[in-house]
Amino acid sequence: MRGILDALxxxxxxxxxxxxxxxxxxxCAHYVLERGRIGETWRTQRWDSxxxxxxxxxxxxxxxxxxxxxxxxxxxxxxxVAYLEGYVxxxxxxxxxxxxxxxxxxxxxxxxxxxxxxxxLARTIxxxxxNQSRQVRPPWSSExxxxxxQVDSSAYRNPAELADGAVLVVGSGQSGGQIxxxxxxxxxxxxxxxxxxxxxxxxxxxxxxxxxxxVSGFVDVPRRELTLENGRLPPRPLVGAIHTISLQSxxxxxxxxxxxxxxxxxxxxxxxxxxxxxxxxxxxxSAAAKRAIDQYIERAGLDAPPAEDDPAETVAPRxxxxxxxxxxxxxxxxxxxxxxxGFRGDFSWVKLPGALDGAGQPIQEDGIGTxxxxxxxxxxxxxxxxxxxxxxxxxEADHLVDHIVKRxxxxxxxxxxxxxxxx
Numbered sequence: 573m574r575g576i577l578d579a580l581x582x583x584x585x586x587x588x589x590x591x592x593x594x595x596x597x598x599x600c601a602h603y604v605l606e607r608g609r610i611g612e613t614w615r616t617q618r619w620d621s622x623x624x625x626x627x628x629x630x631x632x633x634x635x636x637x638x639x640x641x642x643x644x645x646x647x648x649x650x651x652x653v654a655y656l657e658g659y660v661x662x663x664x665x666x667x668x669x670x671x672x673x674x675x676x677x678x679x680x681x682x683x684x685x686x687x688x689x690x691x692x693l694a695r696t697i698x699x700x701x702x703n704q705s706r707q708v709r710p711p712w713s714s715e716x717x718x719x720x721x722q723v724d725s726s727a728y729r730n731p732a733e734l735a736d737g738a739v740l741v742v743g744s745g746q747s748g749g750q751i752x753x754x755x756x757x758x759x760x761x762x763x764x765x766x767x768x769x770x771x772x773x774x775x776x777x778x779x780x781x782x783x784x785x786x787v788s789g790f791v792d793v794p795r796r797e798l799t800l801e802n803g804r805l806p807p808r809p810l811v812g813a814i815h816t817i818s819l820q821s822x823x824x825x826x827x828x829x830x831x832x833x834x835x836x837x838x839x840x841x842x843x844x845x846x847x848x849x850x851x852x853x854x855x856x857x858s859a860a861a862k863r864a865i866d867q868y869i870e871r872a873g874l875d876a877p878p879a880e881d882d883p884a885e886t887v888a889p890r891x892x893x894x895x896x897x898x899x900x901x902x903x904x905x906x907x908x909x910x911x912x913x914g915f916r917g918d919f920s921w922v923k924l925p926g927a928l929d930g931a932g933q934p935i936q937e938d939g940i941g942t943x944x945x946x947x948x949x950x951x952x953x954x955x956x957x958x959x960x961x962x963x964x965x966x967x968e969a970d971h972l973v974d975h976i977v978k979r980x981x982x983x984x985x986x987x988x989x990x991x992x993x994x995x
Contacts (some may be wrong), residue, residue: 577601578980579696580677580685584610584667586633586962587950588700589656589829592665593634598977602694604665605687607672610782612658613705618649621754623813625746626963627780633659644780677923683945684963695983696976700949702960703933710913712835712875720901725751725912731758737907738763740841742833744850745769748912749810749817756825761905765833765843766819766850770809770857773885774816776865778877782811785861788868791958798957805953807914809857812944816884819851823890826983830896837898841906845895858885917951934976939972945979948971 579595581588584606587827592604609615624631629643631652636659647655660667675686685692707724716722720854721828725747729753731739731754738761741752745767772781785791798805810817823829829851831844862879869876899906919928927943929935935942938955955968 575693576682577603577692577694579640579725579976580605580683580692580694581698581700581949582673583700583702583950584656584660584669585613585700585702585950586611586656586965587702587955587969588698589659589665589667590633590965591698591700591949591972592667593663594969594973595976596665597635598973600696600723600973600977600980602666603692604667605639605671605673605685605692606667606669609669610667611653613702613726614649614653614656617755619725619728619751620730622649623749624649624652624962625782625811625813626961628785630783631655631983632965632966634969635663640820644783651965673921675923689832693798695980696945696947696973698947698949698976699919699922701917701919701951704915704952704960705839705914706918709911710833710835713909713911715836716909717901718908721908722910723910724905725910726915728910731755731760732761737987739907740765740833740906740909741912743767743769743912743914744819745807745809745912745914746810748910749819749822750812751910752822752827753812753817753825754840755910756822756827762827762903763830763899763906764819764822764827765830766847767807767832768846768850768853769807770861771818771854772809772811772816772861773858773882774812774814775882776862777869777879781861784865786963788957789865790861790864790868791956791963793957795953795955795959798953809861811876812856812884816882818884818887819847819854820887820889821884822889827850828896829889829891839900840987841899841901841904843895843899845897847891847895851889851891853886857984879920879950939968940975947976 578600579602580593582605584604588604595602623646627644628640628647629638632638672688673685677684683694705728709798728751740763741748742765744764752762752764773912819829829847831846834842834844850901924943927941934948936948939948941947958964
């Protein structure tokens with residue numbers, strides 16, 4: 573007879589491990605199931621020069637404190653993977669790596685998880701795979717000539733791996749801006765199809781901007797206040813991991829700025845003429861974040877240094893005039909396109925009526941699903957502006973586990989730890 577676990581956590585990234593830590597602290601019998609290795613997406617979906625945007629001081633999981641020599645530095649994805657592996661070992665978390673979940677459904681009031689190894693039962697499910705696992709491309713990507721190599725940002729590694737020739741980067745958010753800079757530093761000719769994305773400076777008034785925005789409460793703005801009129805959420809602003817990146821600074825380094833990529837028209841790549849508008853929007857977003865920091869410093873009575881201009885924001889932009897509205901692939905020399913156009917979550921294995929919306933994405937509020945006992949950890953913007961980032965893990969995982977434990981205590985089976993043996 574199979575036993576019933578208190579919980580199953582699906583995904584051994586930072587969000588899943590944070591939930592596991594609190595489940596263990598509260599005495600809940602559980603496993604963490606991971607299709608690959610611990611931190612799999614950090615291993616396989618980042619480029620070689622990638623560094624985390626959050627500072628070392630903020631890149632810690634519950635139960636740990638940072639005591640290293642560089643609190644305001646930024647670690648590589650390889651260093652993060654080593655940290656996650658050490659975290660599992662230090663806290664003795666019950667991770668089952670190499671276990672792919674194939675289906676999630678229910679057997680009465682109990683959840684049933686079918687994996688490539690076995691079937692497990694649990695009263696609670698925490699899906700911690702995030703909603704950034706499947707890259708999104710525009711529909712006209714299929715209209716591009718086959719001789720042009722198309723690479724998603726999750727598959728890009730370095731300039732040398734791409735064929736000789738110019739590179740078109742589509743999207744100027746965090747990945748797009750950082751990859752465009754990586755390419756131009758690698759000696760490549762780069763075209764950047766820009767988008768309406770904000771920007772943050774890396775440092776401001778003597779401190780790290782993201783740290784200022786954390787302590788000021790800026791990142792704690794709830795999801796409902798961030799949702800746009802069309803029901804969508806804004807993209808993350810462009811920020812460099814170790815220095816400020818702006819459209820202006822990219823253009824000064826030789827990146828050719830284009831408007832939004834509109835598609836393929838008569839065999840040519842078509843673009844809008846929004847470059848100046850996109851630059852202005854990013855400037856305004858940066859200024860708004862600085863005002864929020866200034867107001868916090870004044871409100872808290874802190875003796876912070878005065879603001880100084882950031883070279884990446886004051887450098888004169890080099891904008892094509894007139895705007896480049898179309899490009900011929902042979903004459904432009906473009907041999908590769910890197911798509912930095914966002915992600916969606918893959919929840920096709922969730923077979924629970926009412927759990928997902930028409931687009932196959934989770935229906936949830938603050939990480940709590942619509943089906944009783946179903947939770948989500950690590951979703952971008954799930955609760956606040958910082959949701960989906962490592963600095964949000966401790967607070968949000970604690971909240972979810974508190975809700976889980978209360979529900980388990982109120983269930984007919986009683987407190988946690990009942991029928992824990994799994995055969």
